[in-house]
Amino acid sequence: MPELPEVEALAALLAERAVGREIARVHPVAVSVLKTYDPPLTALEGRALTAVRRRGKFLDLTAGGPHLVVHLARAGWLRWKEGLPQAPPRPGRGPLALRLRLAGPEGYGFDLTEAGTRKGLAVYCVHDPEQVPGVARLGPDPLDPDFTLDGFAGLLHGARHRIKGLLRDQSVLAGIGNAYSDEILHAARMSPYRIAADLTEEETAALYEAMGTVLRDAVERSRGLAAEELKAEKRGGMRVHGRAGQPCPVCGDTVREVSFQDSAFQYCPTCQTGGRPLADRRMSRLLK
Structure with a gap:
C-alpha cells in the first residue's frame, strides 16, 4: 500500500x-x-x-x-x-x-x-x-513542522491501544501504514505490542524521533524518482518490513513475523522485544 x-x-x-x-x-x-x-x-x-x-x-x-x-x-x-x-x-x-x-x-x-x-x-x-x-477524519501529519513532541505525547496520553495499531490509525496520525510503522518501531527499538499510554517520557521522545527520521529519510530517497521506481525504492529501503527470515541489519538476529487474517508485521526480537518472539496466532491455530 x-x-x-x-x-x-x-x-x-x-x-x-x-x-x-x-x-x-x-x-x-x-x-x-x-x-x-x-x-x-x-x-x-x-x-x-x-x-x-x-x-x-x-x-x-x-x-x-x-x-x-x-x-x-x-x-x-x-x-x-x-x-x-x-x-x-x-x-x-x-x-x-x-x-x-x-x-x-x-x-x-x-x-x-x-x-x-x-x-x-x-x-x-x-x-x-x-x-x-x-x-x-485525518489526524495531524507527522512531518508537519507544527507537529511537536508535546503534541505527539498528547496523542499517546490515555490511549490504551497497542502502539503498532495507534501509529496506523489515520485519525490519530495521517499517512503511516503497516510498512513504515514496522520501520519506525524497529528504529525506536520498541515492541509493536507496547501500550501507547504506558510509554515513558524517554520512550515517547525516542519514538517521536524515530518516526520523523524514518519518514524524512524515505521521502528523501523517493525524491525525483519516476512513479514506476517508487515501489522498488520502498522495498529496498526497508530494514524489517517484508524481510521475515532474514538477518536484522542492526543486530543480526532473524527478523520474525506475526500474521493476521489479512496482514502481517515484522520485527526483530533482539532489538524490540528483549529477545522474546511474539506469538503468531496463525501458527498457534495450526498447532492446535
Missing part, C-alpha cells in the same frame, strides 16, 4: 509535470472507482490544474474550484503517461480504473490502476477535500 513517502513523491511528480496544464478529459473506466457524483468529473475538464498536495495517504489535485481526491488503497497506483490516445479507453477486465488526459498534442496525463480482485481504489470529485470522509 502506498504510504506517506510514496504519496508525497507522486504529488511532487504531478506538481512538476502537470500543474499549469489544462485538463482535457477524465475517463472513469472501472465502475467502482468513482465515489461522488456532484460535481461531475466533467467539471474538471477545461480547467488548469493549479496545485497538487498530499493529505495523509490521499492525493489532492486542485483544478481552480473542484478537487480530484485520490486514495490508492492497498493495490492502486498512479502511472504517468506520455502519448495517451485521444480516444477514451474501453472498459474491460484490466487494471485500468481511471485516465486523466491533459490538453495538448503530447498526450501527457496519468492512469490510475489497481491490481487484484479486492477493489479499494477511490476517486472523489468535490468542492472541498473535507467533503471526503477519509480526509475529514
Whole structure:
C-alpha cells in the first residue's frame, strides 16, 4: 500500500509535470472507482490544474474550484503517461480504473490502476477535500513542522491501544501504514505490542524521533524518482518490513513475523522485544 513517502513523491511528480496544464478529459473506466457524483468529473475538464498536495495517504489535485481526491488503497497506483490516445479507453477486465488526459498534442496525463480482485481504489470529485470522509477524519501529519513532541505525547496520553495499531490509525496520525510503522518501531527499538499510554517520557521522545527520521529519510530517497521506481525504492529501503527470515541489519538476529487474517508485521526480537518472539496466532491455530 502506498504510504506517506510514496504519496508525497507522486504529488511532487504531478506538481512538476502537470500543474499549469489544462485538463482535457477524465475517463472513469472501472465502475467502482468513482465515489461522488456532484460535481461531475466533467467539471474538471477545461480547467488548469493549479496545485497538487498530499493529505495523509490521499492525493489532492486542485483544478481552480473542484478537487480530484485520490486514495490508492492497498493495490492502486498512479502511472504517468506520455502519448495517451485521444480516444477514451474501453472498459474491460484490466487494471485500468481511471485516465486523466491533459490538453495538448503530447498526450501527457496519468492512469490510475489497481491490481487484484479486492477493489479499494477511490476517486472523489468535490468542492472541498473535507467533503471526503477519509480526509475529514485525518489526524495531524507527522512531518508537519507544527507537529511537536508535546503534541505527539498528547496523542499517546490515555490511549490504551497497542502502539503498532495507534501509529496506523489515520485519525490519530495521517499517512503511516503497516510498512513504515514496522520501520519506525524497529528504529525506536520498541515492541509493536507496547501500550501507547504506558510509554515513558524517554520512550515517547525516542519514538517521536524515530518516526520523523524514518519518514524524512524515505521521502528523501523517493525524491525525483519516476512513479514506476517508487515501489522498488520502498522495498529496498526497508530494514524489517517484508524481510521475515532474514538477518536484522542492526543486530543480526532473524527478523520474525506475526500474521493476521489479512496482514502481517515484522520485527526483530533482539532489538524490540528483549529477545522474546511474539506469538503468531496463525501458527498457534495450526498447532492446535
